[in-house]
Amino acid sequence: MGLEFPLKIDKSVVKSFPMFERMPDADVDALLSQAVSKRIGPGEAFFEQGGAATHFFLLLNGRLKVTQVTADGQQIIVRVVHPGDLFGFAKALRRSDYPGTALAVIESLALCWATELWPQFIDRSPHLAVSALNTIGQRLEEAHTRIREISTEEVERRVAHTVLRLTKQAGRAEEAGVRIDFPITRQDIAEMTGTTLHTVSRILSAWEAKGLVEGGRQKLLVRDIAGLQALADSDGR
Amino acid sequence: MGLEFPLKIDKSVVKSFPMFERMPDADVDALLSQAVSKRIGPGEAFFEQGGAATHFFLLLNGRLKVTQVTADGQQIIVRVVHPGDLFGFAKALRRSDYPGTALAVIESLALCWATELWPQFIDRSPHLAVSALNTIGQRLEEAHTRIREISTEEVERRVAHTVLRLTKQAGRAEEAGVRIDFPITRQDIAEMTGTTLHTVSRILSAWEAKGLVEGGRQKLLVRDIAGLQALADSDGR
DNA sequence: GTGTCTCTTTGATCGAGAGCAAAGAGCGGA
DNA sequence: TCCGCTCTTTGCTCTCGATCAAAGAGACAC
Incomplete structure (x- = not known):
């Protein structure tokens, strides 16, 4: 299943990401203590389109592409996930299944939290809630940019x-x-x-x-x- | 300038929107006491692309289209705003200017809050923070759907x-x-x-x-x- | 009513890019 | 080292939809 628990190692990496850099050490520890890390190889997926949204993730290293497949089999790449990005969470809030597939293009390591921990995750630090909103807002903006580009x-x-x-x-x-x-x-x-x-x-x-x-x-x-x-x-x- | 203060009237309308229906009356009152309402006619805009993001809004009635104009003058409609939708806020979090123009297609009435009140707005009720995340998550999903459609x-x-x-x-x-x-x-x-x-x-x-x-x-x-x-x-x- | 907008319809032409086909070329495995 | 797989390149054809052009047709003001 590829689960590991190298939390000591992760902490400095996590703290280097913008989203966490201002968070008190104690809070980071608390979050990490509830996380499981998972490593997958190229071609494997953290989650698949339509699968039950049991976890949300933070990419520590590697690179993912999030894809969607249409009813008639055409595929598009929704976005590329880079280290430090949260993923698999936008929908854990509203819907129970993943809207896309998170495929590793190289060997990738991510922290995983159970979806139920999400409220706790954002309660842990108001700053994190704002960060999450910013992140998703940024993503929305990117999506609009892409729509504009494709359209015009x-x-x-x-x-x-x-x-x-x-x-x-x-x-x-x-x-x-x-x-x-x-x-x-x-x-x-x-x-x-x-x-x-x-x-x-x-x-x-x-x-x-x-x-x-x-x-x-x-x-x-x-x-x-x-x-x-x-x-x-x-x-x- | 089209400012009005019909807050008594607004309250029942506001409470009928999903985002607010579970909020205690006192909290709704507090939010409304900080709001100003503004009515504009068709062809007018609540804000314009590139303008300083001084306020965020809640549409009470009417209908808006949010447009973006490209460098070479082509226009696209990013989305349509319906009564009960928050708008002009996604970017108030990250950037200081509006990424699009919110144009009324019919006479429209909205509540306006100063951007600085946003943190207070989501602190007021954890439920509202989650609602905001849900809303924006939903919008992101719609954007992805649209990208998929345009692409394939x-x-x-x-x-x-x-x-x-x-x-x-x-x-x-x-x-x-x-x-x-x-x-x-x-x-x-x-x-x-x-x-x-x-x-x-x-x-x-x-x-x-x-x-x-x-x-x-x-x-x-x-x-x-x-x-x-x-x-x-x-x-x- | 009449005139003037703006919005809509329809025709005709043309070109960007999709689709199809097939031949290279890098890379990993046996 | 050779094989086979996947990825890439390039040529050809054809179609969808953009663009150009111009004629209707509601809606509103006067």
């Missing part, structure tokens, strides 16, 4: 925005540019932008020819952030 | 889903069917579905020919909910 922008600009967002959220500086710090396929990018892997591949090839990015199997290195930004900002003309 | 469905199904959602949120039963209970243009529907008014018009005309809906200037009556639902569910085949 042509594919190339959407892909540019998505890639830029990924560099901000998961970029690692290298000599040649900024690398997306986890394995990502053309298909993934397609599912984040509402297009097909073919179109993404064509676009990335064109960018590579212009020296904007450097591709590779499940790899992406952005060589010219400013150039890509210019492309994303240009209003279609 | 062709226009006709998206319009069907949007119209069905409107009948649920703002439908009024009539002999001939369910009427969308506020003035809505083809352009509005286009901005909710990420298409153009031309395409929406063509689709509605086709539906009218099939007896599914009945159109009119800024009017829409759904005659056959089930038929429309079938159309929305059919997976493109």
